[in-house]
Amino acid sequence: MKKKFFLSCLLIVMALLPAVAQIQDPVQFKTELKTISDTEAQIVFTGKIDAGWHVYSTDLPSGGPISATFNVDKKEGVELVGELTPQGKEIENFDKVFEMKLRYFENTAIFIQKLKITGATYMIEGYMEFGACNDENCLPPTEVPFSFSGKGVAAATTAKTTEPAETAPTEVPVTETPATTTATDSATTAALIGNDKAVQDYWTPVIQELNAFGETTSQQDRSWIYIFFAGFIGGLLALFTPCVWPIIPMTVSFFLKRSKDKKKGIRDAWTYGASIVVIYVLLGLAITLIFGASALNALSTNAVFNIFFCLMLIVFAASFFGAFELTLPSKWSNAVDSKAEQTSGLLSIFLMAFTLSLVSFSCTGPIIGFLLVEVSTTGSVVAPAIGMLGFALALALPFTLFAMFPSWLKSMPKSGGWMNVIKVVLGFLELAFALKFLSVADLAYGWGILDRETFLALWIVIFALLGFYLLGKIKFPHDDDDDKVGVARFFMALISLAFAVYMVPGLWGAPLKAVSAFAPPMNTQDFNLYTNEVHAQFDDYDAGMEYAKRTGKPVMLDFTGYGCVNCRKMEAAVWTDPKVNKLMTEDYVLITLFVDNKTPLPEHIKVMENGKERTLRTIGDKWSYLQRSKFGANAQPFYVLIDNEGKPLNKSYSYDEDIDKYVDFLQTGLQNYKK
Structure with missing residues (x-):
């Protein structure tokens, strides 16, 4: 009996232990070329998805997550037929994170691109790009490279490799490196940012140094x-x-x-x-x-x-x-x-x-x-x-x-009657939380009947009525007729009424951090007088680091995304705090790097990462690679403090709206920099 009890406790403790891994790899795709006839073929992408994660489908609305797309770098003797097509069990639901209807896959995702073979020999090379999210964060745009070639049907049916063919890179002439070269070697760094030794130091991996500060609980x-x-x-x-x-x-x-x-x-x-x-x-x-x-x-x-x-x-x-x-x-x-x-x-x-x-x-x-x-x-x-x-x-x-x-x-x-008071208080709380679920339905169907002002007005009324009930001004069928109000009940009424008053400025756009997780999003607010935002000084890593070195300031790196809703929540609920605002604007050089920035790079860059060749095509690809190679992380939001030589000053910080923790995160980094 004691052994079973001990094992049960051990399992519970193990389940609650914090995760230490930063790099997340929740989706694994394999590619295959299937020949249908002498002139028809199709490339099939089959992905295995970890529990709790989604892979988003094709042609999603703008402002949402990354849609799955088919991209060609080279092709000869072959033409595309139609667009990338999702197959399998596609789910369509209202996504409370992106606040729109989205289509996505769970467990398994299948995408097919049809081809028409027009030559005696053919070759096609490129990549499929997809986006993946869970309820807490999203991965940057992820590429699945492919390269197929053949002569006729026999050659096509045997081409079932998921690795790119060994061809010389044509986008950018970079220093030739052996097959075992990883993303940390000097040739890769030079290809990314040039041969300036001082600038190369900014890109030097600091994963071990970062781990020495301790990982943030997941x-x-x-x-x-x-x-x-x-x-x-x-x-x-x-x-x-x-x-x-x-x-x-x-x-x-x-x-x-x-x-x-x-x-x-x-x-x-x-x-x-x-x-x-x-x-x-x-x-x-x-x-x-x-x-x-x-x-x-x-x-x-x-x-x-x-x-x-x-x-x-x-x-x-x-x-x-x-x-x-x-x-x-x-x-x-x-x-x-x-x-x-x-x-x-x-x-x-x-x-x-x-x-x-x-x-x-x-x-x-x-x-x-x-x-x-x-x-x-x-x-x-x-x-x-x-x-x-x-x-x-x-x-x-x-x-x-x-x-x-x-x-x-x-x-x-x-x-006695005090137990019925507890029941009624719980009734008020359940009524308040009922509005939270109605808000999700309202957003899904676009009724527009429960925007942020309406929601807050109802909550103000509910908690004000709760306060009046606790003061004995409202009676329910099972309540005692005794009008006396105890000290504990009085203080509970005071808290409830104060909370109702606290929410009143929200009717004019105040952020109301205490209820930000329950109220509808700020974009449903019709009348907003609140403007107190923090803006990054740089959106380029190398330029920001050079400025930090000249001014003698530490750096805060903000790895974010245009479609990262949790990033926006942090910016609205945490960055607007006066203490946080002051530290970020006066003591740090803030560099914001969007990992889903689709602006093309002047030249494509090929790098070796974990034994595989990757092609960086956009500015977002470059910043995503920086996050993975230098800090060993790939989810957003991701905040890291470094000195003006690229060395970490504190452990990293992810999505957590606790302002005190964030202030401590910034102050600890500042203290370590001054040392």
Whole structure:
């Protein structure tokens, strides 16, 4: 038993450990040339996609992610027929990150380009470019090179290699390097930025030096921890409802009295608590098994589901307000309770815990429903189980603690009207969160009925009414007639009313960082008076580094993208903070590098990276290569602080809207530079 418990704890800890890898490679494509007839052929691109990632389809709207495109560098004896065509299970959904309807693939992506063979011999060389994102970041435009040639059908059917043919590079005459040359050698650097030794130092890889500062915890790990604690808080709130709180002393007393052996009573209470955990974790796993990983990811952006979630939360809120009681059929709990009495041992205790789950559903159901809705829309396969683990641990905790320390039962607050107050407060919160899901549906269908001002106006009213309720100015059916307001209730009312007042400037465009994750995007704001943005001094790395060297300032590199919505969130929620603004504009040289900048380079550049030859065609390709080769990362947003010789001053920073962390990130880099 102890070994199993230890292994379970070890697995949980391992799941929560931060990831240290910076380079992400979630998509692997292979290419194949298939001959259809003597004059027809097609190039097939087949991609395997990691869970949680999307590969976007062709011909997407402007302002969105990178569309898949077919690009030709050389061709002889062959003509293109039509355009690159997606095949397979293409998903079309409203994307809450890009705020538009998009088409994409999960798990597997297939693209086909048809060809017409016009000569006795033929050759075609080029690349397919695609974009990939998950819910947290996007990769820069990624190329899949191909090179095929042949003489007739026999030659065409055997050309199934995914590597470019060994041909001399024609775009740019660069220093010839052996096949094992990587992106870190001097020939590659010279091809990129010339033979100036001082400038070459700017491109020298600093991956090991950066790792010496320690890696930033990945966003996914943070989200899992957030989900666990959200579930834990939900479980604590469920404890203080009328359906659960009065049961605690009765259940603990039962376990202590059913056995003369106090140790056995404590052991039974622990088993009871563990059974509660198992029941709710199984519920979370059932959600995943029923919907599946891809369906859970689709829930977050599907308009119909978001409308359903909105209505569900409104029903839960009405239940907490006292309009009706959500109860399961009584025969269910009676049947389980009867079965518990007829059995003994562990099965009896497990059935008792199951009875608690059924009996307390009228109070725990809305909390569990809200929690499952919220975590399911994260798209994470394990999110429902993690959320239910936190919920169950909080719910089971008092049963085991009071069994271990029975004297604590005397100090338990008595049941009373305060528990109904908690229910009503939860009702107001669920009503507020219902608007979040309605907002997604509104954006998906383009109704325009819930823009940012309307959303904030409704939230202001909801939290103002909550404040008035806590002050006793509003009554619901189950409330006591006692008009006295306790100190704790008064402070809760003060917080709610203050929060309502805090949101008022948002009606005129104030960023409202505290609600930026819930409110509709700023572009839905009709009237915006707020202008306080940070702009980069340079969009060219080498020019910015030369300026930093002349002025004796450290550098902040901002690897971003035109289609990177999380980058815009950081700029709106973090960069506009006065402390951050002052540090970035006065103490650093800010260089912003767009990895999806499609401006062609004056000349194409061929480089060797990880044993493969790559062609850099655009300015975005160049900055993306810089990020990978120098810093060992390829996702945006990506912020890194360096001195004016290209050496890191602190660990890198990714998407995290915690302003204090960002200020510390900047100040630490500045202190290290001054040393």
